[in-house]
Amino acid sequence: MNIEIYLAKQAKKINKALDGTLPKESEWPQVLHQAMRYSVFSGGKRVRPIFVLAACEAVGGNEKKALPAACALELIHNYSLIHDDLPCMDDDDLRRGQKTCHKQFNEETALLAGDALLTLAFKALSASDGVGNVKDLERQITAVGLIADAAGHRGMVGGQMVDLESQGKEINLPTIEYINTHKTGALIAVSTRVGAYLGGGTPRQVETLYRYGKYVGLLFQIVDDIMDREGYASAVGVPEARKEAESLLLKANHELKIFGAKGKVLSQIADFVLNRRH
Amino acid sequence: MNIEIYLAKQAKKINKALDGTLPKESEWPQVLHQAMRYSVFSGGKRVRPIFVLAACEAVGGNEKKALPAACALELIHNYSLIHDDLPCMDDDDLRRGQKTCHKQFNEETALLAGDALLTLAFKALSASDGVGNVKDLERQITAVGLIADAAGHRGMVGGQMVDLESQGKEINLPTIEYINTHKTGALIAVSTRVGAYLGGGTPRQVETLYRYGKYVGLLFQIVDDIMDREGYASAVGVPEARKEAESLLLKANHELKIFGAKGKVLSQIADFVLNRRH
Numbered sequence: 294m295n296i297e298i299y300l301a302k303q304a305k306k307i308n309k310a311l312d313g314t315l316p317k318e319s320e321w322p323q324v325l326h327q328a329m330r331y332s333v334f335s336g337g338k339r340v341r342p343i344f345v346l347a348a349c350e351a352v353g354g355n356e357k358k359a360l361p362a363a364c365a366l367e368l369i370h371n372y373s374l375i376h377d378d379l380p381c382m383d384d385d386d387l388r389r390g391q392k393t394c395h396k397q398f399n400e401e402t403a404l405l406a407g408d409a410l411l412t413l414a415f416k417a418l419s420a421s422d423g424v425g426n427v428k429d430l431e432r433q434i435t436a437v438g439l440i441a442d443a444a445g446h447r448g449m450v451g452g453q454m455v456d457l458e459s460q461g462k463e464i465n466l467p468t469i470e471y472i473n474t475h476k477t478g479a480l481i482a483v484s485t486r487v488g489a490y491l492g493g494g495t496p497r498q499v500e501t502l503y504r505y506g507k508y509v510g511l512l513f514q515i516v517d518d519i520m521d522r523e524g525y526a527s528a529v530g531v532p533e534a535r536k537e538a539e540s541l542l543l544k545a546n547h548e549l550k551i552f553g554a555k556g557k558v559l560s561q562i563a564d565f566v567l568n569r570r571h
Numbered sequence: 572m573n574i575e576i577y578l579a580k581q582a583k584k585i586n587k588a589l590d591g592t593l594p595k596e597s598e599w600p601q602v603l604h605q606a607m608r609y610s611v612f613s614g615g616k617r618v619r620p621i622f623v624l625a626a627c628e629a630v631g632g633n634e635k636k637a638l639p640a641a642c643a644l645e646l647i648h649n650y651s652l653i654h655d656d657l658p659c660m661d662d663d664d665l666r667r668g669q670k671t672c673h674k675q676f677n678e679e680t681a682l683l684a685g686d687a688l689l690t691l692a693f694k695a696l697s698a699s700d701g702v703g704n705v706k707d708l709e710r711q712i713t714a715v716g717l718i719a720d721a722a723g724h725r726g727m728v729g730g731q732m733v734d735l736e737s738q739g740k741e742i743n744l745p746t747i748e749y750i751n752t753h754k755t756g757a758l759i760a761v762s763t764r765v766g767a768y769l770g771g772g773t774p775r776q777v778e779t780l781y782r783y784g785k786y787v788g789l790l791f792q793i794v795d796d797i798m799d800r801e802g803y804a805s806a807v808g809v810p811e812a813r814k815e816a817e818s819l820l821l822k823a824n825h826e827l828k829i830f831g832a833k834g835k836v837l838s839q840i841a842d843f844v845l846n847r848r849h
Contacts (some may be wrong), residue, residue, distance in 0.1 A: 316724055322753055325724055325732040381678035400659035405732050406577060412723035415693045419716030430708035437715055439698030446594055453601040454683050522630035
């Protein structure tokens with residue numbers, strides 16, 4: 294399988310689903326809906342939703358069951374970027390080579406667009422497929438809780454808070470690890486977790502793909518840190534960080550063994566995304 | 572029934588449930604959790620959750636089924652107040668006689684505390700009672716969608732956006748009505764709606780209490796507008812606004828007729844809260 298073709302196909306599918314989930318720009322209040330779409334359709338790689346669908350596939354699940362969660366995770370990721378870029382946070386003017394949401398619109402619109410995207414994520418998760426058997430419904434409501442946990446105060450938001458508190462301070466390794474596992478890691482790990490879960494994976498399969506997601510999430514952050522000479526890489530030094538990254542990749546791929554040929558795609562995605570980042 | 576004793580009893584029950592839902596202040600990152608609790612426990616009247624539980628009661632439902640939604644609506648209400656008070660929005664220093672969240676902490680903490688409360692609301696809605704019958708699960712997942720709709724871009728956030736866009740401008744009556752039905756009205760209307768729905772009400776009961784909630788939500792806003800000589804009251808004049816408020820109260824109470832004696836509590840709550848506002 295050509296991974297680039299696969300990723301392009303998956304991204305297209307996800308973009309179509311996001312397009313159907315997001316309000317039309319023509320709908321009042323237009324500026325809010327323009328800001329929501331501006332941020333979501335500004336060229337993200339759709340890493341999280343691709344992981345959701347790939348994990349669902351790895352357990353032999355029906356992709357349709359996981360597509361709403363895939364959209365939800367991308368919406369949450371984008372809300373977090375909008376709020377992160379605000380003047381009171383990182384105060385960034387550019388994101389993916391384009392003006393950040395509050396620069397393109399204004400601060401209050403960006404704040405509300407972020408709030409609306411986060412809320413819409415949970416709306417997406419409530420979508421009914423009209424079948425309504427107990428197992429599927431239980432999985433759906435459990436996925437709401439897992440995603441809320443990963444995105445909330447014990448997950449991504451907690452990581453952002455500690456990251457902000459640490460700005461301009463000498464920070465220790467446990468704090469860096471907390472930031473990495475929470476700010477970036479939590480959302481990636483929950484992607485493979487709920488993908489496998491909604492796809493009807495066994496508890497062992499779900500736990501295995503959750504661990505895989507944790508390793509890969511951490512790996513992404515460390516690779517970013519190595520490139521930017523920040524965080525983990527500046528704390529332990531680049532050679533040590535590279536060693537840790539290699540070790541994480543091995544651990545992640547080791548988890549995929551129980552899936553045999555069905556784990557191949559997940560392994561290729563991680564490799565590809567990592568290599569593109571290098 | 573003494574309505575004041577009833578309201579105090581309900582508020583106490585809701586506060587206890589909120590206390591169990593919110594993270595402890597001692598949990599890292601403490602400042603985030605302190606900010607979340609500071610805002611939620613700064614003396615709100617718990618109007619929305621009280622409506623949730625009363626609507627559940629009116630249809631003869633088990634209060635336990637509606638308590639997570641009651642908490643969720645209070646968390647959403649509080650997140651919206653935190654974000655509304657931020658410098659880029661209303662820029663308020665005081666709320667309920669105390670420093671607003673960003674004044675007590677700082678802007679970035681307030682932003683993240685709001686994000687975390689919104690996320691936690693959906694975590695609360697995913698709580699399992701371990702019973703897991705199809706009807707209850709369907710209601711639970713549907714409630715997630717109804718609440719997300721009411722809180723999101725087609726509900727509260729949409730109302731806030733239009734309100735902001737209208738600041739300092741001459742605005743027409745349809746715009747004022749949009750703001751009233753969305754910014755305040757949507758969350759109150761969904762409170763009685765999901766309370767009745769999660770309590771197992773018939774479609775007719777749920778629709779009736781949803782209409783009741785819409786009238787009451789609008790009524791609250793108009794009474795506020797009359798007090799502040801703003802919005803609706805400044806557009807149509809105070810006498811006309813008073814007439815509209817009386818008409819809304821009549822309409823709301825008319826809806827309660829099908830509930831007989833079981834509708835008494837809802838009627839008393841609306842009266843009491845309104846009279847306290849006067």
